[in-house]
Amino acid sequence: MVLPAPDLDDRRFQELVDDAKRMVQQRCPQWTDHNVSDPGVTLIETFAFMVDELFYRLNRVPDRLYVTFLDLLGVTLHPPVAATTDVVLWLSAPQPDPVVVPVRAEVSTLRTEQDEAIVFATETELVIPPRRLAHVLTQAAGADPQRRDDAVAARVEFPAFAPAPQVDDAVLFGLDGAAPSCVVAVRLECEVHGVGVDPTHPPLVWEARDGTGWRRCEVEHDGTGGLNRPGDVLLHVPAGHTETTVGRLAAGWLRCRVVDPPHQYPPYRSSPIVSSAAAFTVGGTVTAVHAATLTDEVLGVSEGVPGQSFLLERHPVVPSGSPFVVEVADETGWTEWTEVDSFAGSSDGDRVVRLDRSTGEVTFPPALRQPDGSLRLFGAVPAKGAPLRVPEYRTGGGPAGNVAARSLVVLRTTVPFVDRVENRRAAHGGVDGETIDEAKERGPLALRTRDRAVTAEDYEQLARRAAPGIARVRCVPARTPEEALGVRVLVVPDAAPAPDDGHRGFEDLIPPDEALAAIATHLDERRPVGARVLVEPPFYQGVTVVAELTARHRFSLERLRTDAIAAVNRYLDPITGGPDGIGWPFGRPVQAGELYAVLQRLRGTEMVDEVQLYPADPRSGRRGEPTQRIELDPHALVFSFDPHVRVRAGA
Numbered sequence: 001m002v003l004p005a006p007d008l009d010d011r012r013f014q015e016l017v018d019d020a021k022r023m024v025q026q027r028c029p030q031w032t033d034h035n036v037s038d039p040g041v042t043l044i045e046t047f048a049f050m051v052d053e054l055f056y057r058l059n060r061v062p063d064r065l066y067v068t069f070l071d072l073l074g075v076t077l078h079p080p081v082a083a084t085t086d087v088v089l090w091l092s093a094p095q096p097d098p099v100v101v102p103v104r105a106e107v108s109t110l111r112t113e114q115d116e117a118i119v120f121a122t123e124t125e126l127v128i129p130p131r132r133l134a135h136v137l138t139q140a141a142g143a144d145p146q147r148r149d150d151a152v153a154a155r156v157e158f159p160a161f162a163p164a165p166q167v168d169d170a171v172l173f174g175l176d177g178a179a180p181s182c183v184v185a186v187r188l189e190c191e192v193h194g195v196g197v198d199p200t201h202p203p204l205v206w207e208a209r210d211g212t213g214w215r216r217c218e219v220e221h222d223g224t225g226g227l228n229r230p231g232d233v234l235l236h237v238p239a240g241h242t243e244t245t246v247g248r249l250a251a252g253w254l255r256c257r258v259v260d261p262p263h264q265y266p267p268y269r270s271s272p273i274v275s276s277a278a279a280f281t282v283g284g285t286v287t288a289v290h291a292a293t294l295t296d297e298v299l300g301v302s303e304g305v306p307g308q309s310f311l312l313e314r315h316p317v318v319p320s321g322s323p324f325v326v327e328v329a330d331e332t333g334w335t336e337w338t339e340v341d342s343f344a345g346s347s348d349g350d351r352v353v354r355l356d357r358s359t360g361e362v363t364f365p366p367a368l369r370q371p372d373g374s375l376r377l378f379g380a381v382p383a384k385g386a387p388l389r390v391p392e393y394r395t396g397g398g399p400a401g402n403v404a405a406r407s408l409v410v411l412r413t414t415v416p417f418v419d420r421v422e423n424r425r426a427a428h429g430g431v432d433g434e435t436i437d438e439a440k441e442r443g444p445l446a447l448r449t450r451d452r453a454v455t456a457e458d459y460e461q462l463a464r465r466a467a468p469g470i471a472r473v474r475c476v477p478a479r480t481p482e483e484a485l486g487v488r489v490l491v492v493p494d495a496a497p498a499p500d501d502g503h504r505g506f507e508d509l510i511p512p513d514e515a516l517a518a519i520a521t522h523l524d525e526r527r528p529v530g531a532r533v534l535v536e537p538p539f540y541q542g543v544t545v546v547a548e549l550t551a552r553h554r555f556s557l558e559r560l561r562t563d564a565i566a567a568v569n570r571y572l573d574p575i576t577g578g579p580d581g582i583g584w585p586f587g588r589p590v591q592a593g594e595l596y597a598v599l600q601r602l603r604g605t606e607m608v609d610e611v612q613l614y615p616a617d618p619r620s621g622r623r624g625e626p627t628q629r630i631e632l633d634p635h636a637l638v639f640s641f642d643p644h645v646r647v648r649a650g651a
Contacts, residue, residue: 011055016048067436070443074342077439079316079357081469082291082394083401083430084512085423087120087408088183088236090283091128092419099417101126101286104293106412107421109403117410118403120288120427123321128182133279135174135249141166141258145247157191157275160227161258165268169258171227173279174251180241183283184254186233188224189276196269202226203261203268205621206233209253210240216619217254220424227256227272236285254279259621262642264546288408288423290401290430291318291394299326299362304384306367306377314395315360316433321514322392326353326362329387337364337380341451348377358433362390401430425505428495429469453526453533456487463489463535466522467515470494471575472583474538476635486532490635491519492574492583503569506618506639510537541632542616542641543572543590544623547599548609549647555604557647563602564645571598572640587634592627606650616641 011019021044024031034041087107091099104121111117136152137145140162151158161169173186197203204226207214215238223231235254243252261267292314299310317324327334328351337351343365346352354363365379382388408423434442445461453459459475471494478486493515495508520535527533545568551560571577571594578584579594592611599608615624618641632638 011052013045013048013052016051017045020044020048066440066443070439073443075439075443076356077358077436078434078465078468079318080397080433081429081431082289082318082397083399083403083427084123084287084289085120085403085408085425085427086285087122087288087421087423088283088285089126089128089411089415089418090183090420090422091281091417093417094130094185094280094282095128095417096130098130099128099284099415101128101284101415101418102413104413105415107288107408107423108410108412109407110410118290118400118408119292119412120290120401120408121293122286122288124286126181126284126286128281128284129177129179131175131177131179131182131184131252131279131281133173133186133277134176134251135172136277137172137174137247137249139170139172141168145172147247147249152277155189155276157273159271160190160256160274161268161271163271165258165271167258167260169271170255171274172246172253172255173277174246174249174253175279176251178241178243178252179237179281181239181285182237182241182281183220183285184235184237185280185282186235186254187231187276187278187280188227188233188274189230190224190227191273191275192228196266197226197228197261198265199225199228201262201265202228203259203265205257205259206235207255207257208235208237208241209244209246209255210238211242211244212240214255214257215240227274234282239285260623262644264644264646289394290398290427291320291396293320293392293394294390295392297390297393299388299390302328302364302382302384302386302388304381304386306365306381308364308382310362310388312360312362312390312393312395315358316395316397317355317357317360318394318397319518320392320394324355324393325391327389327391328382329389330383334389337382343378346379348380350379352379360395397430398432399430401427403427425508428508429493431469431494434468451526452528453523453531454528459487459489459523459533462523462526463491463519466519467491467511470511470515470519474586474635478532478534486534488635489519489523489533489535490538490586491516491535492538492637495575503566503640504573504575506540506641509540509574509639538574538586539633539636540574540618540639541590541630541636542618542639543630544614544616544641545572545595545643545645546610546612546614546626547595547643547645549599549605549645550607550609550650551647552604552606553650555650557649560602560604561645561647563604564599564647565643567598567602568595568643568645569640571595572638574637574639577638584638586637587632588638589632590630590638592629 021034103125106119106121108117108119136148139145148158160171206217208217218236220234222233246253324339326337337353339355340352367375367377370376405426406422411421453462456475460473463473470491472492474490476488491511493511495504516535523533551557574584592613595611596608612626613630614626615630618639
């Protein structure tokens with residue numbers, strides 16, 4: 001904590017008046033009327049008021065000096081962090097040629113009379129290639145795939161799975177190429193033969209094959225009701241989708257696989273029948289950031305002296321994933337000067353600059369006079385008259401970018417054949433810039449770490465500095481004897497919960513590769529020699545809560561069910577859940593008794609009849625046996641996975 005700043009003079013208005021009256025009695029005993037109506041007393045109070053104001057300004061000096069000391073230590077304010085989200089661009093119709101969405105294409109919210117539009121820009125170029133179905137295979141669990149291309153071409157019916165479908169039975173669809181980050185529509189002609197399942201909760205998962213295995217696809221819409229009627233299945237294909245070989249056939253593979261049915265839902269009793277299949281791309285997904293990118297900004301002209309400073313046109317500057325550079329013109333062209341945190345380790349030939357991202361101030365290396373009278377340069381100095389420019393930087397950020405799901409609906413950049421745009425999930429990660437008071441609290445920590453990672457707290461503090469947008473960070477020792485000199489830094493990103501049920505997507509709890517790389521690079525430069533650092537997300541133990549409630553008389557059953565699911569998701573949240581509401585504690589087990597208390601507190605709950613916990617794998621969807629207590633690894637967090645609540649009416 002920050003040490004309390006002392007008051008240089010703690011006297012206040014009334015004390016000054018009383019002191020003046022006592023002095024009047026000593027120096028001028030003839031003055032006997034000390035009431036407030038006396039003109040002399042009025043003058044005393046006037047001067048006391050003015051002196052009180054001076055004391056207030058005087059007592060602000062320690063705070064000002066404290067901030068000045070922090071500035072001498074090199075403590076600068078953290079800039080805002082820009083929110084990010086994935087936006088889906090839908091084609092007006094399948095196209096015969098690739099559709100290219102350029103980098104920095106802008107999408108925004110609707111502009112209203114009260115609110116300005118919030119603008120996002122795409123981070124990378126998106127190519128939506130035309131794809132069609134090339135191969136169809138069926139594969140029973142543990143068996144070799146069977147080719148069904150001839151049956152599809154002749155529109156001959158064939159079973160999608162074994163006659164009595166088992167877990168891991170699959171039907172595979174091979175595209176004529178990879179479709180990474182695309183939305184693929186699989187059009188099927190099916191008959192109602194896959195009896196026994198609930199069409200709204202079929203025991204199926206759709207997956208795409210990348211270079212290492214099968215990854216789950218998000219299903220936007222399943223018009224087949226679990227392969228039981230003609231319709232389209234819209235799939236969001238992962239970014240790692242590649243062309244691979246299955247059954248000696250090279251294609252961009254997708255598959256529909258049988259899994260254990262959700263709790264209390266029936267499995268297949270017979271296989272669905274497929275008579276026709278087709279596939280085509282209808283859109284694509286790209287990451288967008290709440291920041292504007294400025295290019296080729298002219299800083300000014302060098303004066304040829306050390307310690308020059310220039311201001312960028314826009315600030316604050318938010319991280320962009322690429323290093324900040326300044327280009328200096330010389331006789332050979334443009335030479336890059338890269339950003340460093342400090343000039344302390346630089347020599348007179350290093351082309352380096354410092355950037356204060358909060359104020360947008362770019363500083364070139366200084367020169368310091370040594371005890372022998374010579375000047376030492378802490379970096380190269382641009383030649384006099386050399387033009388300076390910044391090729392690219394981002395500005396913006398802040399919590400205003402944490403927009404709700406499906407609110408980015410305006411495509412501000414014209415892209416041919418793109419019909420509409422939307423963000424399927426809420427944007428997250430937008431954080432305000434650091435305030436002076438927050439920097440004053442961080443100052444002693446920066447002084448203690450001295451920019452070196454020694455203790456676990458040092459690693460955590462430096463990780464937060466490298467990525468201010470992360471929600472939680474924990475440093476733990478390595479688990480294996482071979483990694484005795486290593487540490488693991490577990491990072492939990494900030495993710496916005498769904499507004500309806502308070503649930504966070506599992507994918508949103510995995511930090512982006514860019515954030516992990518930034519933290520790893522920052523720590524690698526500050527770790528002790530010989531120490532190994534691994535930066536990764538924590539292990540998330542999925543927990544499926546199955547509960548039965550009795551509602552109060554005349555209370556809405558559906559509303560109580562919705563509130564109960566939201567309460568479970570909030571309590572088991574790794575960021576804001578747990579007993580204290582600051583995130584589920586690492587390694588804390590989950591007990592059914594706690595969920596009884598959470599559900600009983602809900603308005604409308606008459607009685608909690610039963611609560612069961614199922615350990616679950618959030619990636620595969622597999623669940624274990626019911627229990628009343630689920631143990632967690634000491635460095636693991638909990639994740640609420642597909643809770644089920646049944647509510648019955650009370651008497």
